[in-house]
Amino acid sequence: MKNISVLVCLSVSSLFWSQVKKDSIRNIEKIEILVKKKLLERKADRMIFNVEASIASQGMDGSETLANVPMIRVDENLGSVSIVGKSSVNVMINGRMLNLSGQALLNYLKSIRSENIAKIEVITTPPAKYEAQGNSGLINIILKKNPNLGFSGSISSNLIQRTYSGFSDNATLSYQTEKFSSSLKLVYYDSAKRSDENYSIIGATQNYSSSVRRDMWNELTPGISMSYKISKNSEAGFEYLYAHQRSGMDIVNNTRNISPAGQEENLLTNTFHREKEPTHTASAYYDLKLDSLGKKLSILGNFYKNNSDTEVNFATQRLSDNSLQDVKTLSLVSPQIFSAQADLELPFSFGTVETGVKFNQFKNNSDLKYFNLTGTGYVSDESRANLFRYREENYAAYFSYAKNFGEHWETKAGLRYENTSAESYTPSTGSGNSYRYGQWFPSAYVSYKKDKNIFSLAYSRRINRPGMGSLNPFRWYSNPYSYSSGNPLLTPSYINNLELGYTFNNKLTTSLYYMRLKNAFGQVSFQDGLSQISTYLNYYNNNSFGLNISYTDTFFKCWESTMAVNASRQNSEIFGLDAQPQKGSSFSYSINNTFTLNKTKTLAFFLNYEQSLPSRNVNYYYHNFSDLSLGLKVSLMEKQLQINATVTNVLAQRFRGDIYFTDSVHHINNYWDGRSFRLSVNYTFGGQKKKIQKKVIRFEEKDRI
Numbered sequence: 001m002k003n004i005s006v007l008v009c010l011s012v013s014s015l016f017w018s019q020v021k022k023d024s025i026r027n028i029e030k031i032e033i034l035v036k037k038k039l040l041e042r043k044a045d046r047m048i049f050n051v052e053a054s055i056a057s058q059g060m061d062g063s064e065t066l067a068n069v070p071m072i073r074v075d076e077n078l079g080s081v082s083i084v085g086k087s088s089v090n091v092m093i094n095g096r097m098l099n100l101s102g103q104a105l106l107n108y109l110k111s112i113r114s115e116n117i118a119k120i121e122v123i124t125t126p127p128a129k130y131e132a133q134g135n136s137g138l139i140n141i142i143l144k145k146n147p148n149l150g151f152s153g154s155i156s157s158n159l160i161q162r163t164y165s166g167f168s169d170n171a172t173l174s175y176q177t178e179k180f181s182s183s184l185k186l187v188y189y190d191s192a193k194r195s196d197e198n199y200s201i202i203g204a205t206q207n208y209s210s211s212v213r214r215d216m217w218n219e220l221t222p223g224i225s226m227s228y229k230i231s232k233n234s235e236a237g238f239e240y241l242y243a244h245q246r247s248g249m250d251i252v253n254n255t256r257n258i259s260p261a262g263q264e265e266n267l268l269t270n271t272f273h274r275e276k277e278p279t280h281t282a283s284a285y286y287d288l289k290l291d292s293l294g295k296k297l298s299i300l301g302n303f304y305k306n307n308s309d310t311e312v313n314f315a316t317q318r319l320s321d322n323s324l325q326d327v328k329t330l331s332l333v334s335p336q337i338f339s340a341q342a343d344l345e346l347p348f349s350f351g352t353v354e355t356g357v358k359f360n361q362f363k364n365n366s367d368l369k370y371f372n373l374t375g376t377g378y379v380s381d382e383s384r385a386n387l388f389r390y391r392e393e394n395y396a397a398y399f400s401y402a403k404n405f406g407e408h409w410e411t412k413a414g415l416r417y418e419n420t421s422a423e424s425y426t427p428s429t430g431s432g433n434s435y436r437y438g439q440w441f442p443s444a445y446v447s448y449k450k451d452k453n454i455f456s457l458a459y460s461r462r463i464n465r466p467g468m469g470s471l472n473p474f475r476w477y478s479n480p481y482s483y484s485s486g487n488p489l490l491t492p493s494y495i496n497n498l499e500l501g502y503t504f505n506n507k508l509t510t511s512l513y514y515m516r517l518k519n520a521f522g523q524v525s526f527q528d529g530l531s532q533i534s535t536y537l538n539y540y541n542n543n544s545f546g547l548n549i550s551y552t553d554t555f556f557k558c559w560e561s562t563m564a565v566n567a568s569r570q571n572s573e574i575f576g577l578d579a580q581p582q583k584g585s586s587f588s589y590s591i592n593n594t595f596t597l598n599k600t601k602t603l604a605f606f607l608n609y610e611q612s613l614p615s616r617n618v619n620y621y622y623h624n625f626s627d628l629s630l631g632l633k634v635s636l637m638e639k640q641l642q643i644n645a646t647v648t649n650v651l652a653q654r655f656r657g658d659i660y661f662t663d664s665v666h667h668i669n670n671y672w673d674g675r676s677f678r679l680s681v682n683y684t685f686g687g688q689k690k691k692i693q694k695k696v697i698r699f700e701e702k703d704r705i
Contacts, residue, residue: 039054057117059642091109127443132461154682158678183225191216225238251269272314273311331369335363342358355399388473442459453502471488559595584618586622608628610626640683640684645679649676655669
């Protein structure tokens with residue numbers, strides 16, 4: 001009987017604990033449901049996309065994750081990231097501006113896993129705390145705090161097959177204690193693609209240029225970061241990144257030129273282009289908590305240096321007389337940036353005050369040497385050589401105030417002042433240019449939230465200073481007759497942004513916006529006999545009215561879809577250029593779909609499509625462009641191992657456009673090897689889990705390189 005009693009007790013105990021376990025699991029599931037983050041959130045000055053709440057964004061790299069965010073467009077063909085309706089944006093990681101653009105930016109984003117991204121902030125009208133530089137719009141990727149004590153890390157490998165094969169490898173190793181945090185990162189990629197570019201100028205002189213180009217990139221980038229908690233109220237740290245970059249282009253260009261008299265000339269140019277670009281980036285910071293209420297002082301310093309050493313050899317044959325001209329150019333471009341800033345955050349019962357000061361200095365020295373090949377060897381052509389010196393200093397201060405009124409109203413207002421002095425000098429000609437100016441940049445935001453409805457109104461003023469490449473009169477020759485160069489006389493453009501937004505149930509987001517762009521600059525090409533010359537000019541003002549609508553939802557628990565529409569209307573004024581502005585309009589839409597194929601959500605299929613209908617802006621006309629992408633995602637080993645297979649630009653669309661001048665029309669017809677197959681494998685490992693704080697570092701100035 002005793003044994004039977006024991007067995008009964010054990011059985012009852014087993015049933016009891018089994019039920020307790022089931023109840024606990026149910027309670028945990030209920031808690032997870034209660035604490036599950038909303039996919040979209042609207043703040044007074046930004047929209048927030050919570051990556052963890054998105055089925056579509058699991059098991060992806062950073063660029064693919066960005067493409068899932070409403071209003072953000074990632075273009076693999078052009079190597080760009082943009083906000084729909086904005087002409088350009090800057091990308092930040094944890095509030096730190098990235099010194100990357102084009103393909104280099106996309107390669108960096110691919111080294112980040114969606115599992116390490118907490119949220120993505122879309123800031124269409126940036127507040128006073130951020131640099132006023134940039135033609136409107138910021139994307140801020142907030143990474144998760146490393147939850148692991150001891151060692152942790154990840155390893156990933158990516159294969160891309162276009163016309164040529166390419167790959168990239170990324171490895172991260174972190175070590176953390178309660179006070180000390182360190183991370184070592186290594187990125188290596190080797191890739192190539194084929195570009196087919198056609199540019200025609202039809203006027204009194206007709207010029208037809210066709211290029212087939214192989215673009216190549218090779219980079220090894222090690223980086224290290226460390227931080228130490230000196231006390232419970234203070235922390236210091238630094239990070240250093242070295243990029244050993246090599247790039248190249250092999251180009252075959254055919255140019256057919258017909259003079260006004262009907263005389264035809266044909267040129268055949270073979271170009272060999274190689275560039276070495278070692279880059280150093282260093283940052284150091286010190287944070288001090290002033291009290292237990294959240295008052296904080298942050299001090300940050302940044303340094304950037306780059307030496308771009310380029311050799312270009314091209315041989316041009318004139319078919320009319322079968323003459324051959326061999327040319328070599330050697331160039332060295334050395335930009336350097338230093339910045340220092342102090343920020344003070346002061347939360348009070350009557351609101352939150354933020355204030356700070358900043359100084360940054362830009363330097364750029366460039367030296368171009370031009371050589372003609374003769375019977376005795378290469379002979380320098382001093383008339384085409386170029387030296388350029390540039391120096392710019394910016395001083396800035398800002399103040400902002402934020403206040404919530406009850407549960408419904410959120411407000412924020414700020415004012416930033418920036419004073420700039422710049423000098424440029426060309427020793428070979430003795431010419432130079434200098435200017436000094438100071439500008440105020442106000443911003444204001446208000447939002448109202450009730451139940452499932454959020455209304456917001458935002459305004460900000462911005463400045464777009466010319467980048468170093470567009471200021472440099474340095475001539476980049478494509479053949480002995482044609483070149484592109486910068487313009488040291490360029491002046492900044494100014495942008496006023498006004499946006500009215502509405503969000504319903506954190507799923508439907510709409511925004512009605514107005515943007516006034518004044519004194520805008522861009523690249524312009526001219527034909528002069530056999531020579532095609534490209535330079536930069538301030539030449540237009542633009543008013544743009546637009547509407548963005550996006551809807552994100554999950555259907556049947558297995559299908560997540562995001563649908564977005566953008567429509568805009570522009571009117572432009574052109575000055576200093578013989579061109580007729582077009583009556584501007586645009587319309588585009590996109591549909592992103594992710595289907596979970598099993599109950600454990602470890603297998604998913606995605607199908608994305610976007611289309612831009614023919615549009616006009618300033619003196620440009622863009623033809624229809626569409627993009628279809630699809631792929632499969634697999635998660636194994638409790639999501640530690642992620643495998644993705646993707647096919648992009650299935651329809652192999654070309655980019656086509658027309659540029660209208662009073663005396664000529666320019667036609668563009670390009671294909672940048674957009675159709676590709678990508679296979680990525682990522683494995684993560686980690687130690688004991690515990691929340692560790694990680695410092696946010698900003699370095700906005702680097703984007704202008």
